[in-house]
Amino acid sequence: MHRLLAMWKKEWLALARDVHGLAVLFVMPAAFIVIMSLALSDAFKADTGHQTDFAVLAADGSNLAERLARRLEGDGFRAAPAPDDEAAARAGVRQGKPGLVLLVPRAFERGLREPPDRTNPSQALTLLADPALPPAQLAVFQHRVLGMVLGLRVSAAARISGIADDTGAFDLKRAATLSIEVVGNPRAGRPSSVQQNVPAWLIFGMFFVVMPISSLFIVERREGTLARLASQQVPFSLLLLGKVVPFFVVNLGQAALMLLAGRTLVPWLGGEQLALPARWDLLAAVAASTSLAAIGWGLLVAVCARTMEQATVIGGVGNILAAAMGGIMVPRFVMPDTMQAWVDLSPMAWALDGFHAVILRQGGVLDILAPCLKLLLLAAVLFAATLWAHHRRRI
Amino acid sequence: MGMLNIEGLSFHYPGSTETVLDGVTLVIPDDGIFGLLGPNGAGKTTLISILAGQLRGATGRIAVSGEPLESVRRRQPHCLGLVPQECAFYPMLTCLENLHFFGGVQGLRGVRLRQRVESVVGFTRIEGVLKRRAGQLSGGLKRRLNLAIGLLTEPEMLLLDEPTVGVDPQSRAFLLDSIRSLAGKGRIILYTSHYMEEVQAICDSAAIIDRGRVLVSGRLAEVLLDGSGSLTLRLRAQLPDALAADWRARYALREDGVARYHLRVSSAAAAAQVIEAARAADCEPVAISYGQRDLEQLFMQLTNRSLRD
Numbered sequence: 001m002h003r004l005l006a007m008w009k010k011e012w013l014a015l016a017r018d019v020h021g022l023a024v025l026f027v028m029p030a031a032f033i034v035i036m037s038l039a040l041s042d043a044f045k046a047d048t049g050h051q052t053d054f055a056v057l058a059a060d061g062s063n064l065a066e067r068l069a070r071r072l073e074g075d076g077f078r079a080a081p082a083p084d085d086e087a088a089a090r091a092g093v094r095q096g097k098p099g100l101v102l103l104v105p106r107a108f109e110r111g112l113r114e115p116p117d118r119t120n121p122s123q124a125l126t127l128l129a130d131p132a133l134p135p136a137q138l139a140v141f142q143h144r145v146l147g148m149v150l151g152l153r154v155s156a157a158a159r160i161s162g163i164a165d166d167t168g169a170f171d172l173k174r175a176a177t178l179s180i181e182v183v184g185n186p187r188a189g190r191p192s193s194v195q196q197n198v199p200a201w202l203i204f205g206m207f208f209v210v211m212p213i214s215s216l217f218i219v220e221r222r223e224g225t226l227a228r229l230a231s232q233q234v235p236f237s238l239l240l241l242g243k244v245v246p247f248f249v250v251n252l253g254q255a256a257l258m259l260l261a262g263r264t265l266v267p268w269l270g271g272e273q274l275a276l277p278a279r280w281d282l283l284a285a286v287a288a289s290t291s292l293a294a295i296g297w298g299l300l301v302a303v304c305a306r307t308m309e310q311a312t313v314i315g316g317v318g319n320i321l322a323a324a325m326g327g328i329m330v331p332r333f334v335m336p337d338t339m340q341a342w343v344d345l346s347p348m349a350w351a352l353d354g355f356h357a358v359i360l361r362q363g364g365v366l367d368i369l370a371p372c373l374k375l376l377l378l379a380a381v382l383f384a385a386t387l388w389a390h391h392r393r394r395i
Numbered sequence: 396m397g398m399l400n401i402e403g404l405s406f407h408y409p410g411s412t413e414t415v416l417d418g419v420t421l422v423i424p425d426d427g428i429f430g431l432l433g434p435n436g437a438g439k440t441t442l443i444s445i446l447a448g449q450l451r452g453a454t455g456r457i458a459v460s461g462e463p464l465e466s467v468r469r470r471q472p473h474c475l476g477l478v479p480q481e482c483a484f485y486p487m488l489t490c491l492e493n494l495h496f497f498g499g500v501q502g503l504r505g506v507r508l509r510q511r512v513e514s515v516v517g518f519t520r521i522e523g524v525l526k527r528r529a530g531q532l533s534g535g536l537k538r539r540l541n542l543a544i545g546l547l548t549e550p551e552m553l554l555l556d557e558p559t560v561g562v563d564p565q566s567r568a569f570l571l572d573s574i575r576s577l578a579g580k581g582r583i584i585l586y587t588s589h590y591m592e593e594v595q596a597i598c599d600s601a602a603i604i605d606r607g608r609v610l611v612s613g614r615l616a617e618v619l620l621d622g623s624g625s626l627t628l629r630l631r632a633q634l635p636d637a638l639a640a641d642w643r644a645r646y647a648l649r650e651d652g653v654a655r656y657h658l659r660v661s662s663a664a665a666a667a668q669v670i671e672a673a674r675a676a677d678c679e680p681v682a683i684s685y686g687q688r689d690l691e692q693l694f695m696q697l698t699n700r701s702l703r704d
Binding site for chain 1: 444447448449468472473475477479480481482483484485486487488492495496497498499500501502504544
């Protein structure tokens with residue numbers, strides 16, 4: 001035990017004096033959490049606060065255009081004054097002002113009373129769209145237009161059959177009372193960007209223990225201290241254990257500090273506050289499993305890399321690729337189906353599943369079991385590979 | 396501790412056909428310092444690494460007083476101290492932190508650890524730099540810390556792999572005196588160096604190895620004994636041409652530098668005659684060597700003077 005204590009003390013002292021290593025472990029993920037939480041805060045809000053301007057240009061006059069615009073506006077879409085003509089509308093959209101213009105053909109209202117017919121020019125609406133507009137927003141507006149037209153058609157049919165006498169009787173917005181309840185989320189409404197980003201960038205930071213672990217290991221090999229320790233009959237397994245515990249504590253410290261950053265720093269800078277999970281024990285279990293996998297990865301890179309450059313390329317670039325693939329940099333739900341099939345190959349995705357189960361979904365033991373087991377199995381494989389690689393090197 | 400016997404030790408790195416050690420047999424006594432000389436790539440560091448347990452896969456036998464070294468080390472895990480060629484410590488830690496760490500991982504603790512640290516600090520005279528980071532020390536101080544770490548457990552077998560490389564003359568003299576003072580008391584000390592004068596100055600026995608083979612081994616006085624009748628003279632002035640021509644014919648005279656000559660004579664009496672003749676020719680000898688070679692001569696002779704990487 002005293003030998004192990006000496007190892008731990010050495011590791012702490014070396015890490016405490018490695019300014020770059022500390023920056024990678026603590027400053028980098030905290031910076032990512034703050035920047036990404038603030039940058040993506042609107043993307044995770046139901047009411048983003050961001051308004052997309054649109055206009056309606058109706059061939060039958062401004063009265064119809066105004067009526068249609070009133071039906072379309074709301075939920076992030078703001079009605080702008082109608083352009084003078086189609087040429088002005090196209091010129092405006094080209095500059096993004098407004099981002100959308102709906103061109104309504106002549107005799108549009110009369111066409112609503114007739115059955116849908118693709119060849120009928122009075123039923124042919126055109127939506128001019130700014131190419132810089134996010135495709136998802138364009139799709140939302142497209143469905144808003146179709147919903148509005150459906151409402152108008154139903155209203156027209158109801159009036160003909162005497163069911164209703166108002167042309168606006170059937171409005172999609174008033175079709176039903178629909179409220180959204182996000183299941184398991186500790187706060188009302190949808191999860192905020194800080195809740196999405198804290199676990200993601202925390203995992204990214206935890207896996208970066210590969211850098212300080214490998215840099216110290218390479219110094220030990222280069223300076224001959226590893227050989228000296230071998231001559232002093234210090235078992236390699238003891239040496240590994242001497243590294244696992246300090247970096248495990250570092251990873252847990254990272255978790256605590258990143259949660260604190262989400263709780264205090266992000267709201268202080270204008271973002272939303274992180275809602276804390278109900279089950280801290282489950283959070284600790286996910287963090288511990290992630291940490292062991294990250295440390296195992298760090299040790300394997302340390303043993304296999306001969307130079308700092310190799311460690312940086314294998315460890316650093318490997319982490320970035322795993323983060324890109326594992327839904328850390330780009331959320332999984334944004335990816336196409338073919339790409340989503342690859343996400344589960346990244347251990348960072350397993351860790352993210354575990355953290356989301358605790359932080360977003362308020363899940364129980366069964367919800368974190370699969371990700372934790374996968375991470376622990378990976379850690380065991382990586383530790384075994386480290387011992388094997390070291391044995392091969394030592395002859 | 397008893398003598399260290401190395402018998403028929405052979406080694407090659409995996410995947411390589413080149414034999415690094417080829418049947419090395421050495422007897423290293425425990426009553427002095429044993430010098431191991433050899434050009435670069437001769438196998439000195441490999442031999443030290445095998446003895447220290449850093450390299451595995453060697454064939455042959457290594458024993459201390461008849462007991463296999465591995466068994467001795469199992470019984471006494473810290474009986475061997477290595478002072479490697481590299482300054483093998485943590486540059487980001489202070490000298491004291493390094494000493495405490497290396498002492499701690501070798502099982503020293505509490506009062507015993509403090510005593511040993513104090514002892515090696517005093518022995519290597521690094522008291523003034525204990526709080527300085529090891530990476531910031533001068534070359535000489537780094538070597539002294541390297542030695543201090545190797546002595547922490549008072550090892551009965553000390554392996555010193557070129558411990559004075561890259562230090563100034565004062566530090567080298569200090570290190571050599573310190574190492575010399577470690578000899579005796581039943582301690583095996585194996586010392587490798589490139590510097591012939593170091594080995595000649597502090598070693599009692601020596602071996603020269605080249606290409607993994609032992610070329611010569613034994614007590615230094617015996618190894619350097621020269622029965623070939625070689626006489627080396629350094630004179631105050633150059634020999635007159637006539638005398639030089641005469642000696643060239645009679646004693647196979649060879650000039651080696653200014654007023655430095657090698658001759659081959661048949662006996663000590665003939666050597667005395669040559670010296671007298673030189674004096675008579677107003678070429679007073681300032682240095683005479685007969686019946687004994689210096690280590691450098693022997694080394695160059697045995698390794699065929701070839702320059703190696």
